[in-house]
Amino acid sequence: MSDEPGSPIVADGLTKDFGSVLANDDVSFAVDEGEVFGFLGPNGAGKSTTIRLLLGLLKPTAGTARVLGADIRDETALTAAKRRIGYLPAHLGFSEAATGEAVLDYHGAMKGDGRREELLELFTPPIARPIREYSTGNRRMLGLVQAFMHDPDLVIMDEPTAGLDPLKQEAFNEFVRTERDRGTTVFFSSHVLSEVQRVCDRVGILRAGSLVELETVDALLHRSGKHVRVHASDAAVAEITALGGVVGPERFGGGVQFVYAGDLDALLDALAAHDVRDVEIGEPPIEDVFAHYYGSEESPAQGDREASDRRENGSSAVDEREADSA
Template sequence: MSAIELEGLTKRYGDGGSLRLPGRRTGSGEVVGIDDLSFTVAEGEVFGFLGPNGAGKTTTIRTLLGLLSPTSGTATVLGADVLDEAALVEAKRRIGYLPADLGFDEGVTGERVLALHAAIKGGSRREELLELFAPPLERPIREYSTGNERMLGIVQAFMHDPDLVIMDEPTSGLDPLKQERFHEFLREERERGTTVFFSSHVLSEVRQVCDRVGILREGRLVALEDVETLLARGGKRVRVRLAEPVDPEAFATDGTIDVRRVGDSLSFTYAGEYNALLSHLADYDVVDVEIGEPPLEDVFMHYYGEGDGPAPETRTNSEAETEVADA
């Protein structure tokens, strides 16, 4: 069965004027937050919703939770139509939500925050989660670090043992050790049968915990696939430092994409066979080499900006930063 189902879900804001509304502006000035989204999330699945800032991730989440009304299309969450207020209120008793902007009252303590949430929706797992994430409950929120505030948010999202948890950039502000602790927790939740839907722009994070991913670009779903397929398409980001300077064009070979000089190194995306890359590097005097995940934007540019269907509109990063709030 499906925990979440979208069919043609669209959110348009009309004439955005000079407002920094989240979404893509059309030639008429209309702002398109999300555009004809159709996909399902199965019960017990960990689903990653990927996209750079401004892609429409937060708009989608707010629409699923009934915080925004769709312009057209339909969506159900735990069987409740997002346009049926009474049904959605009932469904929310079984939903945990971790927003990107937590919005806690800075004057109250973490203890007060959790007490309020427990009074509304219960807190059967509160102590278990506090042992794992340990925010300083006795201190007021204004004294919290970003990481501590995020951990408090994680506790409140899961402490009533929800069937579905929806999260927006859940590890933002967490240090690497706390991120890994959270990823391990999500893997355990999947074993318990909890459905998890979370947005992210960090490819490596999604790789560790997700079963499937949907990729959003300027409000449109441009890919829906399992993690292994995504990684195969995305390739790796390689940075190699050679003993002697080499022209990027001369260095390029099958599988290398966008070879460029960065300081005294060459940087490129590699989407070929790794043994072939090692054989190619053996022809040079290599001083150092780093291989890691490519930036998510590189995956979009090289694999989802072109194809059999019409490509989504593209803008420069500076245009996106000027026109789009974090969506």
């Protein structure tokens, strides 16, 4: 694990045990200054628990983390650090009766709102209306405005594009890339893998509470082999798919597709030895890459872990408002 002095987030053996469920199990990683870090995993993997630990909304069972230099076990230091943090929770705790404008006024009074108008032009929530009239997408856009409007050094987001339409998702992606170029550090969990591929510099993959991978997106794709689609005769397909390194061949009318993790020269030699009508070789879909780490099924304990997350979320509306305004 890299532990540079300037790392905005450093997790060191972070563990959270709810008793029946080990939500985080000795999780260690560092996020570099000015990078976009994607935190990924299947439902119940422990992503939201990690985020709440980093923000001091939960206390670790073991281990610790530093966020902008503050130890998360030091409430005074972490409270001071959170003035430089933007936070977008998965479950927004806005008052249903308040207007979007009132919500932004409240947060602005607590931590500043120098970029408020700029962000409202980009994300366009209907701030004159009460929150109870908001769609899921409008709530999320209001949350994005409040998370970034005080120009934080670090922004932590839990599923930031949930509910956004495709145009707003792309606007968000472009905005995050611009923020990274300005030096802002962005840490977010996501299930939108195409989004991860477009905006993240590195990813950490969490499964059953444990960190199973920490790598750049480009390196993950490169190491996961090539996606190959071949149009050829049945005899040619049989010989090509017999090569070492062929993974998950799937037949279709006129050919076969598979992931190839072997020697590329050997594949090219095999293709050249047959009457191949057409061939496509490219990077594997990112969904296939992450499926390798997620597995085809969630473990039975993950349902329990989600239940623990929901129990913690039961009191999170107030906690999240406090974290946002800290």
